[in-house]
Amino acid sequence: MRIGIDILGGDFAPEATVRGSILASELLPAGAKLVLIGDESSILNICREKGFDPSVFEIVHTSERIEMGDHPARAFMQKPSSSVVKGFKMLAHGQIDGFASAGNTGAMMVGAMQVIRSISGIIRPCIATSVPRPSEYPCLLLDVGLNPDCNQDELNQYAILGSIYAHNVIGIKAPRVGLLNIGEEEGKGNLVTKAAHQLMKDSTFFKFIGNVEGNDLFSDKADVIVCDGFVGNVMLKEAEAFYAMIRKRKIVDEFFERFNFEHYGGTPILGINAPVLIAHGISNDIAIKNLIIHAAEVIKSNLCEKIKEAFKECPE
Amino acid sequence: MRIGIDILGGDFAPEATVRGSILASELLPAGAKLVLIGDESSILNICREKGFDPSVFEIVHTSERIEMGDHPARAFMQKPSSSVVKGFKMLAHGQIDGFASAGNTGAMMVGAMQVIRSISGIIRPCIATSVPRPSEYPCLLLDVGLNPDCNQDELNQYAILGSIYAHNVIGIKAPRVGLLNIGEEEGKGNLVTKAAHQLMKDSTFFKFIGNVEGNDLFSDKADVIVCDGFVGNVMLKEAEAFYAMIRKRKIVDEFFERFNFEHYGGTPILGINAPVLIAHGISNDIAIKNLIIHAAEVIKSNLCEKIKEAFKECPE
Numbered sequence: 007m008r009i010g011i012d013i014l015g016g017d018f019a020p021e022a023t024v025r026g027s028i029l030a031s032e033l034l035p036a037g038a039k040l041v042l043i044g045d046e047s048s049i050l051n052i053c054r055e056k057g058f059d060p061s062v063f064e065i066v067h068t069s070e071r072i073e074m075g076d077h078p079a080r081a082f083m084q085k086p087s088s089s090v091v092k093g094f095k096m097l098a099h100g101q102i103d104g105f106a107s108a109g110n111t112g113a114m115m116v117g118a119m120q121v122i123r124s125i126s127g128i129i130r131p132c133i134a135t136s137v138p139r140p141s142e143y144p145c146l147l148l149d150v151g152l153n154p155d156c157n158q159d160e161l162n163q164y165a166i167l168g169s170i171y172a173h174n175v176i177g178i179k180a181p182r183v184g185l186l187n188i189g190e191e192e193g194k195g196n197l198v199t200k201a202a203h204q205l206m207k208d209s210t211f212f213k214f215i216g217n218v219e220g221n222d223l224f225s226d227k228a229d230v231i232v233c234d235g236f237v238g239n240v241m242l243k244e245a246e247a248f249y250a251m252i253r254k255r256k257i258v259d260e261f262f263e264r265f266n267f268e269h270y271g272g273t274p275i276l277g278i279n280a281p282v283l284i285a286h287g288i289s290n291d292i293a294i295k296n297l298i299i300h301a302a303e304v305i306k307s308n309l310c311e312k313i314k315e316a317f318k319e320c321p322e
Numbered sequence: 323m324r325i326g327i328d329i330l331g332g333d334f335a336p337e338a339t340v341r342g343s344i345l346a347s348e349l350l351p352a353g354a355k356l357v358l359i360g361d362e363s364s365i366l367n368i369c370r371e372k373g374f375d376p377s378v379f380e381i382v383h384t385s386e387r388i389e390m391g392d393h394p395a396r397a398f399m400q401k402p403s404s405s406v407v408k409g410f411k412m413l414a415h416g417q418i419d420g421f422a423s424a425g426n427t428g429a430m431m432v433g434a435m436q437v438i439r440s441i442s443g444i445i446r447p448c449i450a451t452s453v454p455r456p457s458e459y460p461c462l463l464l465d466v467g468l469n470p471d472c473n474q475d476e477l478n479q480y481a482i483l484g485s486i487y488a489h490n491v492i493g494i495k496a497p498r499v500g501l502l503n504i505g506e507e508e509g510k511g512n513l514v515t516k517a518a519h520q521l522m523k524d525s526t527f528f529k530f531i532g533n534v535e536g537n538d539l540f541s542d543k544a545d546v547i548v549c550d551g552f553v554g555n556v557m558l559k560e561a562e563a564f565y566a567m568i569r570k571r572k573i574v575d576e577f578f579e580r581f582n583f584e585h586y587g588g589t590p591i592l593g594i595n596a597p598v599l600i601a602h603g604i605s606n607d608i609a610i611k612n613l614i615i616h617a618a619e620v621i622k623s624n625l626c627e628k629i630k631e632a633f634k635e636c637p638e
């Protein structure tokens with residue numbers, strides 16, 4: 007397994023990305039190789055400072071960087087030697103098995119959609135996030151931002167994507183899928199969720215448990231919660247705000263500490279042909295470590311192949 | 323000022339409603355009269371048990387009740403002597419200045435829309451909720467459930483309604499209005515919020531500060547946050563769930579205690595011709611007390627007249 011990591015992506019690159027790679031390298035399964043795409047001398051310097059042997063890594067040198075403020079599509083065209091473009095080229099050519107970055111999200115999306123492309127049958131890819139809850143496994147919420155105007159067919163596909171992800175990556179045997187709504191009863195909701203409910207209740211591709219509500223996000227009711235990217239993004243940011251208040255109030259609690267988004271290891275773009283993971287620009291070294299571990303799990307689970315398989319037999 | 327209260331509405335009626343009325347009666351401004359609409363002998367019994375003189379109240383007797391499970395429109399037709407229907411008739415005839423209930427929300431909506439009706443110029447009424455934040459005043463979030471499919475014109479009207487409410491009832495001098503969105507920049511969002519942003523940024527009817535995000539709900543950025551009833555309902559329930567976890571984890575904190583929704587005093591239906599307030603079915607006596615106090619504030623602020631005034635000169 008070869009995992010590509012963008013060393014130049016993120017607000018704290020290259021320090022956080024190299025240090026995160028060092029932390030991850032000690033935890034990765036045997037046979038996994040980290041491919042660091044970025045400035046070689048910086049990488050060697052940071053390894054030296056940490057007393058770490060850089061020969062553990064494979065280094066693909068480049069010093070060209072897509073900045074956070076760059077126009078995504080334009081930068082992707084105009085910076086062909088950038089770490090992001092290099093990463094996507096290597097992924098497309100099978101030189102790495104997955105690519106992860108905390109850099110310019112727009113540029114990552116351009117690469118995902120134009121180089122790696124959607125799996126045949128998928129209307130629009132999405133991103134998912136794991137939300138902590140008291141039970142053993144987190145709850146998967148999707149979409150959390152890629153598709154703010156979903157129709158019922160897209161929501162129905164997200165149920166399939168979420169179900170496959172929860173089973174293969176999180177490890178939940180038969181994930182219970184809920185449709186985020188504003189009432190439990192079948193007839194409740196806005197026009198799109200009412201229509202989606204009708205599609206989802208007859209699906210044989212996942213285990214539908216019906217509508218769930220905003221207060222079910224942290225409960226054990228559903229393992230996968232499906233919503234449009236507008237609502238998902240708002241919910242996620244509200245949870246982040248609540249955690250920020252917990253910190254501000256100096257409350258120390260083991261459960262709430264799981265909401266520490268600083269440590270979040272990014273999210274794969276679901277529905278494209280190869281593993282691509284994106285992370286917060288503010289990712290610190292622990293977040294980058296978790297991003298790489300997460301990438302390894304996604305690659306190992308064969309997620310993309312399993313999604314392709316499901317969508318071969320699945321109606322759009 | 324005469325405040326009508328539905329004694330038969332809510333899961334814990336008539337105990338909670340009568341006890342709440344007793345608690346409120348000691349806090350209401352001079353000249354305020356509570357009109358209790360419900361079973362007279364129960365009211366007298368509960369007052370006697372509490373050692374309270376029932377002559378403080380005006381009692382309008384009825385024992386007919388719209389149940390929580392009743393079909394709203396049908397019950398409104400078939401139970402003309404019910405406390406809810408009586409309350410709306412009295413409000414329409416000016417025998418009370420406002421009407422509050424923790425009963426069947428659907429039946430309350432039927433009364434609001436068919437008996438009291440929308441103010442001329444208002445496309446669709448909405449409901450708002452006050453969300454605690456560290457600053458002096460809470461943040462007003464609307465719509466939180468009446469209108470799950472909003473268009474840009476409705477969102478723009480909610481900005482006006484929220485601004486008038488925040489100024490006149492909450493007491494914020496020049497409320498800053500934010501549009502809930504998934505990015506700060508003008509071009510971000512779904513189709514409806516993008517269009518709403520264009521309408522709102524040129525409005526002279528409120529002070530627009532631009533887009534706000536999910537994590538701004540508990541911040542000091544905006545005093546009024548406008549969203550559709552689907553997103554607002556989800557956000558509100560997510561906050562309820564977070565507070566439930568705070569309780570479950572036995573965290574005692576003065577700020578988070580403000581999220582105790584058990585004590586919430588209901589919400590007025592904004593955009594109709596007279597003050598109507600609805601509350602959670604699970605309201606206990608403290609919630610009912612707060613509901614009545616809230617009704618008194620809404621009546622005293624002359625909110626409905628101020629909204630009528632604003633919509634006379636306001637484009638739809």
